[in-house]
Amino acid sequence: MPSVARIRNVVIDCPDPRALADFYARVGGGTPRSEDDDWVVLQIPEGPRLAFQRVEGLTPPEWPRADSNAQQFHLDFDAGATWEEFDAAHEKVLALGARPLDLEDREKKDFQVYADPAGHPFCLCRIENPEGLE
Structure with missing residues (x-):
């Protein structure tokens, strides 16, 4: 189309x-x-x-919420194919001022959710298939 x-x-x-x-x-x-x-x-x-x-006077979104102050969108970043690459990216975004929102069950989800310095959610994703989408 x-x-x-x-x-x-x-x-x-x-x-x-x-x-x-x-x-x-x-x-x-x-x-x-x-x-x-x-x-x-x-x-x-x-x-x-x-x-x-x-x-x-911006009120940052809250994650996760389903009411009017819920996230409106988020960004996903490829953080590498290995847990070592992912862990390095995790440490770097924390050093830059990101705040973790969800660090549970990363092995099951292959991603973790953070808030940027203004409070917007974003994810670091471990990509098992870095050449293409699954």
Whole structure:
């Protein structure tokens, strides 16, 4: 089916666009580019273009919840095919300011859920099939 348009950005509301863009640049790569104090764009190499938009008084989503303050979306990051690679990624995102939200049963789920410094959920995923999707 032909598309009407291409996705330009995944836009993330946050109180400090530069700080959150810097966090995700350190997680996924790329260099943040400021258009002004309220809008920062990050092109993840071989990945999506993320835009960070200032929202004063933002109430971060809570994970997991099903009511009006539930997560609206989240980002998944490939953290490698081995547990050693995954554990190294885990330590790095914690050092960058991420906060774990769910560290239980990782062997069963092959992912762990974290909050970024602004409170948005994201996952590190262990990819058993790094060449393609399952």
